[in-house]
Amino acid sequence: MARPVVRPAGSRMPALRDLLRSRRRLLVLTHNNPDPDSLGGAIGLQEFAQKAAGIDSRIAISGKILRAENQAMVRELALPLERLETVNLADFDCFALVDTQPGFGHTLVPPGIHVDIVIDHHLCADAKVGPADVGFFDVRPEIGATSSIVAGHLLDAGVVPSAQAATALAYGIRTDTADLSRNVSELDLRASEYLSPHIDRQKLAAITNPRLPVAYFRALNHALRKVRMYDGLTLCSLGRTTSAEMVAEVADLLLRMEGVRAVFCGGLVGSSYYVSVRTELGIDAWGLIRAGMEGEAGSCGGHGSVAGGSVTLDVGDSRSLRRLERRLERNVLRAMGASGGNAAMLGDRDD
């Protein structure tokens, strides 16, 4: 499959290929509740292992595939995902993490395994490993999507991507960069161009616009009633909600509101309070989420205009939830230099 290519100077591809060639079987892991970028990166790395290094691999996930679009991605592209708890780790002599790093709050690395490959684009204060601990450590916060980094390695190896890998990688890039409109680097553009002729357009359309369950509209309706608008800043705590994805989705939607420069959204799922931050160009989302979660027992990560995190609530009653919501709101308002007294509500108005 490989054809000769002129590789850009400084490509890290040969190091990845050589490491994989020295192993027999690779297991690719993502963060919990994998999103399109992590799934795209995982499928792309599987393709790289097969076509550039000639080794077999499998992909194991933990948590659930939550968003309707992400479920459609798995279904339409027939992604070969297995549950981490059903995989026999002794079958593998190589382990990779994509779109996350060991130590991140939303990532489960099974005890006793050594991670050999880390490919990611997040900044995170909780990172437990660095380049010295991992055979191939490729973390580039300046890149919009992990899928772009993986596609770059396929490109540098001269691999012609399958429709499955090209479509998955392209959808990963598309979701993490909001259609190449935010956090975009030269590599994101180059990767998109490389993948474009190999994408299954029909499947991509089916993934982008899946039917949505009634429960989705109920959760959205509930969320919109909780929106609090300050000058340039919009906050929304969904209270108890269906999934972390719902929190992220509401945050994406609210950033589109006229005049809004930053969005801070949260919602409780089980005993975890998930936070999503979205910002306009010029406001650092990671800085804002760190300011918001100051003093809380939680973890967060992000890059550019997108950040996410979670806080564990030991007592998940509504009083502790409300107290947490108030603490976060106070911190965020202070960080944005806004005053707490003048919120406008979106819901419960007759106009």
Ligand SMILES: [Mn+2]
């Ligand atoms: Mn990503």
